[in-house]
Amino acid sequence: MQRPARRFRVLLLSALAAGAAAVPLALWYLSSTGVSLTLHLVLAVSLAILLSLLLAAGLMGLVFFSAESGHDRRVADENAAHEPEVWRDPPPG
Template sequence: MARKSPLDDPQKAAYAWARYRRLMRFMLLLTIGVVALALALLYKQGSAATVHFYIATALGIGFTMLLTGGLMGLVFLSSGTGHDESVTDLSDEHDRKD
Protein backbone atom coordinates (compact mmCIF):
# COMPACT_ATOMS: atom_id res chain seq x y z
CA MET A 1 0.00 0.00 0.00
CA ALA A 2 1.28 3.44 -0.88
CA ARG A 3 2.22 5.80 1.90
CA LYS A 4 0.46 9.16 2.19
CA SER A 5 2.13 11.92 0.22
CA PRO A 6 2.90 15.26 1.88
CA LEU A 7 1.13 16.88 -1.09
CA ASP A 8 -2.13 15.41 0.21
CA ASP A 9 -2.09 18.07 2.95
CA PRO A 10 -3.79 21.18 1.46
CA GLN A 11 -1.52 23.66 3.27
CA LYS A 12 1.70 21.97 2.17
CA ALA A 13 0.38 21.56 -1.36
CA ALA A 14 -0.62 25.24 -1.54
CA TYR A 15 2.85 26.29 -0.37
CA ALA A 16 4.58 23.95 -2.83
CA TRP A 17 2.48 25.08 -5.80
CA ALA A 18 3.00 28.75 -4.86
CA ARG A 19 6.75 28.13 -4.88
CA TYR A 20 6.42 26.42 -8.28
CA ARG A 21 4.49 29.39 -9.70
CA ARG A 22 7.14 31.77 -8.34
CA LEU A 23 9.84 29.71 -10.06
CA MET A 24 7.90 29.76 -13.33
CA ARG A 25 7.44 33.55 -13.14
CA PHE A 26 11.19 33.92 -12.71
CA MET A 27 11.81 31.58 -15.64
CA LEU A 28 9.37 33.56 -17.79
CA LEU A 29 11.19 36.83 -17.04
CA LEU A 30 14.57 35.20 -17.64
CA THR A 31 13.32 33.71 -20.91
CA ILE A 32 12.03 37.06 -22.13
CA GLY A 33 15.41 38.61 -21.34
CA VAL A 34 17.38 35.87 -23.09
CA VAL A 35 15.12 35.99 -26.16
CA ALA A 36 15.43 39.78 -26.34
CA LEU A 37 19.21 39.55 -26.02
CA ALA A 38 19.46 36.85 -28.68
CA LEU A 39 17.28 38.81 -31.10
CA ALA A 40 19.25 42.00 -30.46
CA LEU A 41 22.54 40.21 -31.14
CA LEU A 42 21.18 38.70 -34.33
CA TYR A 43 19.89 42.06 -35.50
CA LYS A 44 23.16 43.80 -34.61
CA GLN A 45 25.14 41.39 -36.81
CA GLY A 46 23.28 42.81 -39.80
CA SER A 47 22.67 39.51 -41.54
CA ALA A 48 20.10 39.23 -44.31
CA ALA A 49 17.77 37.09 -42.17
CA THR A 50 14.05 37.32 -42.73
CA VAL A 51 11.45 38.04 -40.09
CA HIS A 52 10.61 34.32 -40.08
CA PHE A 53 14.12 33.56 -38.85
CA TYR A 54 13.64 35.93 -35.90
CA ILE A 55 10.25 34.44 -35.08
CA ALA A 56 11.62 30.88 -35.22
CA THR A 57 14.58 31.87 -33.05
CA ALA A 58 12.36 33.53 -30.46
CA LEU A 59 9.93 30.61 -30.35
CA GLY A 60 12.69 28.01 -30.24
CA ILE A 61 14.59 29.65 -27.40
CA GLY A 62 11.41 30.54 -25.51
CA PHE A 63 9.79 27.11 -25.78
CA THR A 64 12.98 25.29 -24.83
CA MET A 65 13.68 27.45 -21.79
CA LEU A 66 10.10 27.36 -20.49
CA LEU A 67 9.73 23.62 -21.01
CA THR A 68 13.05 22.97 -19.26
CA GLY A 69 12.12 25.31 -16.41
CA GLY A 70 8.70 23.71 -16.02
CA LEU A 71 10.01 20.16 -15.91
CA MET A 72 12.84 21.02 -13.52
CA GLY A 73 10.35 22.91 -11.36
CA LEU A 74 8.22 19.79 -11.10
CA VAL A 75 11.29 17.78 -10.08
CA PHE A 76 12.04 20.35 -7.37
CA LEU A 77 8.40 20.32 -6.26
CA SER A 78 8.33 16.54 -5.97
CA SER A 79 11.67 16.27 -4.21
CA GLY A 80 11.28 19.33 -1.97
CA THR A 81 7.93 18.28 -0.53
CA GLY A 82 8.94 14.71 0.28
CA HIS A 83 6.58 13.28 -2.31
CA ASP A 84 9.41 11.12 -3.68
CA GLU A 85 9.88 9.38 -0.34
CA SER A 86 6.20 8.40 -0.18
CA VAL A 87 6.49 6.22 -3.28
CA THR A 88 6.85 2.51 -2.62
CA ASP A 89 9.35 0.58 -4.74
CA LEU A 90 7.46 -2.56 -5.74
CA SER A 91 10.39 -3.96 -7.72
CA ASP A 92 12.13 -5.00 -4.49
CA GLU A 93 9.10 -7.04 -3.41
CA HIS A 94 8.85 -8.61 -6.86
CA ASP A 95 12.54 -9.60 -6.76
CA ARG A 96 12.13 -11.31 -3.38
CA LYS A 97 9.23 -13.44 -4.67
CA ASP A 98 11.39 -14.97 -7.40
Protein backbone atom coordinates in the same frame (compact mmCIF):
# COMPACT_ATOMS: atom_id res chain seq x y z
CA MET B 1 8.86 28.30 3.55
CA GLN B 2 6.69 28.58 0.49
CA ARG B 3 4.30 25.88 -0.59
CA PRO B 4 5.68 23.67 -3.41
CA ALA B 5 3.02 24.74 -5.92
CA ARG B 6 3.79 28.42 -5.33
CA ARG B 7 7.52 27.86 -5.73
CA PHE B 8 6.85 25.96 -8.97
CA ARG B 9 4.84 28.90 -10.36
CA VAL B 10 7.53 31.37 -9.30
CA LEU B 11 10.16 29.26 -11.06
CA LEU B 12 8.14 29.18 -14.29
CA LEU B 13 7.44 32.91 -14.17
CA SER B 14 11.14 33.59 -13.56
CA ALA B 15 12.04 31.51 -16.61
CA LEU B 16 9.47 33.39 -18.66
CA ALA B 17 10.92 36.72 -17.52
CA ALA B 18 14.45 35.56 -18.34
CA GLY B 19 13.26 34.47 -21.78
CA ALA B 20 11.51 37.78 -22.35
CA ALA B 21 14.80 39.54 -21.57
CA ALA B 22 16.91 37.15 -23.66
CA VAL B 23 14.83 37.35 -26.86
CA PRO B 24 15.50 41.04 -27.59
CA LEU B 25 19.17 40.57 -26.76
CA ALA B 26 19.45 37.63 -29.16
CA LEU B 27 17.65 39.53 -31.91
CA TRP B 28 19.85 42.58 -31.32
CA TYR B 29 22.96 40.39 -31.57
CA LEU B 30 21.74 38.81 -34.80
CA SER B 31 20.94 42.17 -36.37
CA SER B 32 24.30 43.64 -35.28
CA THR B 33 26.14 40.82 -37.08
CA GLY B 34 24.39 41.65 -40.34
CA VAL B 35 21.78 38.89 -40.37
CA SER B 36 18.58 39.86 -42.13
CA LEU B 37 15.77 39.59 -39.59
CA THR B 38 12.87 38.07 -41.46
CA LEU B 39 9.57 37.31 -39.77
CA HIS B 40 10.29 33.57 -39.77
CA LEU B 41 13.71 34.05 -38.18
CA VAL B 42 12.33 36.31 -35.45
CA LEU B 43 9.56 33.82 -34.66
CA ALA B 44 11.93 30.85 -34.68
CA VAL B 45 14.49 32.51 -32.41
CA SER B 46 11.82 33.82 -30.04
CA LEU B 47 10.03 30.50 -29.73
CA ALA B 48 13.27 28.53 -29.41
CA ILE B 49 14.51 30.68 -26.55
CA LEU B 50 11.19 30.86 -24.69
CA LEU B 51 10.25 27.21 -25.08
CA SER B 52 13.73 25.97 -24.17
CA LEU B 53 13.80 28.01 -20.99
CA LEU B 54 10.25 27.05 -20.03
CA LEU B 55 10.89 23.35 -20.67
CA ALA B 56 14.08 23.37 -18.61
CA ALA B 57 12.48 25.32 -15.76
CA GLY B 58 9.36 23.15 -15.86
CA LEU B 59 11.25 19.88 -15.64
CA MET B 60 13.56 21.15 -12.92
CA GLY B 61 10.59 22.60 -11.07
CA LEU B 62 8.79 19.27 -11.19
CA VAL B 63 11.80 17.57 -9.61
CA PHE B 64 11.76 20.03 -6.71
CA PHE B 65 7.96 19.97 -6.48
CA SER B 66 7.95 16.18 -6.24
CA ALA B 67 10.59 16.15 -3.52
CA GLU B 68 9.10 18.99 -1.45
CA SER B 69 5.50 17.84 -1.60
CA GLY B 70 6.30 14.39 -0.24
CA HIS B 71 5.57 12.41 -3.40
CA ASP B 72 9.09 10.98 -3.54
CA ARG B 73 8.98 9.82 0.09
CA ARG B 74 5.62 8.07 -0.40
CA VAL B 75 6.88 6.25 -3.50
CA ALA B 76 10.09 5.23 -1.74
CA ASP B 77 8.13 3.93 1.25
CA GLU B 78 5.78 1.97 -1.00
CA ASN B 79 8.68 0.46 -2.93
CA ALA B 80 10.51 -0.38 0.31
CA ALA B 81 7.43 -2.25 1.52
CA HIS B 82 7.53 -4.47 -1.58
CA GLU B 83 11.30 -4.88 -1.93
CA PRO B 84 13.03 -3.87 1.32
CA GLU B 85 16.47 -5.19 0.34
CA VAL B 86 16.55 -3.06 -2.84
CA TRP B 87 15.05 0.20 -1.52
CA ARG B 88 16.94 0.49 1.76
CA ASP B 89 18.55 3.89 2.41
CA PRO B 90 22.35 3.79 2.37
CA PRO B 91 24.11 4.26 5.71
CA PRO B 92 25.05 7.87 6.48
CA GLY B 93 28.62 9.05 5.98
